Amino acid sequence: MPHDKALVTDKAVTDQLSDHYSSIITELGEDVSRDGLLKTPVRAAKAMQFLTQGYEMDAENILRSAMFAEDYSEMVIVKDIEFYSLCEHHVLPFFGRAHVAYIPDGYIVGLSKIPRVIEVFARRLQVQERLTDQILQAIHTTLNPLGVAVVIEARHMCMMMRGIQKQSSVTTTSAFTGAFKSERTRNEFLKLITSNLH
Numbered sequence: 001m002p003h004d005k006a007l008v009t010d011k012a013v014t015d016q017l018s019d020h021y022s023s024i025i026t027e028l029g030e031d032v033s034r035d036g037l038l039k040t041p042v043r044a045a046k047a048m049q050f051l052t053q054g055y056e057m058d059a060e061n062i063l064r065s066a067m068f069a070e071d072y073s074e075m076v077i078v079k080d081i082e083f084y085s086l087c088e089h090h091v092l093p094f095f096g097r098a099h100v101a102y103i104p105d106g107y108i109v110g111l112s113k114i115p116r117v118i119e120v121f122a123r124r125l126q127v128q129e130r131l132t133d134q135i136l137q138a139i140h141t142t143l144n145p146l147g148v149a150v151v152i153e154a155r156h157m158c159m160m161m162r163g164i165q166k167q168s169s170v171t172t173t174s175a176f177t178g179a180f181k182s183e184r185t186r187n188e189f190l191k192l193i194t195s196n197l198h
């Protein structure tokens with residue numbers, strides 16, 4: 001899914017976006033007909049479709065496609081899941097790592113589906129808070145587990161390349177349901193995501 005270019009570009013959309021990119025590049029003072037820029041509008045159009053392909057994906061379907069009845073009821077954690085998203089204010093990247101946990105209640109989910117859910121919500125115009133919450137809600141609604149926890153750490157290019165120009169600030173967001181509202185369970189999760197056990 002994330003690597004399949006053919007899936008994410010549509011000819012009509014590419015043509016339209018490409019025209020817009022030509023105008024933008026010209027407006028910036030460049031010569032869009034020079035050799036190095038000849039194919040840039042089309043490349044940029046395809047890249048932007050790739051970066052926003054999450055609009056075409058359905059997180060709940062992805063999770064439902066690999067749910068298995070299982071009696072396991074301890075915490076399952078998938079941590080250090082890297083992601084790239086686009087901030088909806090400046091259309092510049094923000095990127096980092098997500099840590100997700102859930103405590104099953106009768107059903108477990110195929111592990112790869114957790115990073116796939118992150119792709120669904122990261123590959124669109126976003127804010128970090130909503131990204132965190134959408135991942136949480138998709139898992140909560142579909143698996144109906146005893147609890148879900150999501151922590152996201154990210155760097156925002158709009159705060160690095162421009163604006164306030166802070167190079168090392170990291171933004172952390174978190175959201176919890178059910179059992180993770182209890183301090184003991186939440187602390188166990190936070191301890192495990194910060195440990196170096198591999």
Ligand SMILES: Nc1nc2c(ncn2[C@@H]2O[C@H](COP(=O)(O)OP(=O)(O)OP(=O)(O)O)[C@@H](O)[C@H]2O)c(=O)[nH]1
Pocket residue numbers: 087088089126127128129156158159162163164
């Ligand atoms: N809460 C939140 N804010 C974000 C996120 N991504 C970017 N922002 C912020 O969105 C805000 C937009 O503020 P504005 O004042 O409208 O835009 P601006 O003039 O470009 O702001 P500066 O970045 O401060 O130069 C900025 O403070 C950004 O840092 C995000 O994921 N969550």
Ligand SMILES: [Zn+2]
Pocket residue numbers: 087088089090091092156158159
């Ligand atoms: Zn921004």
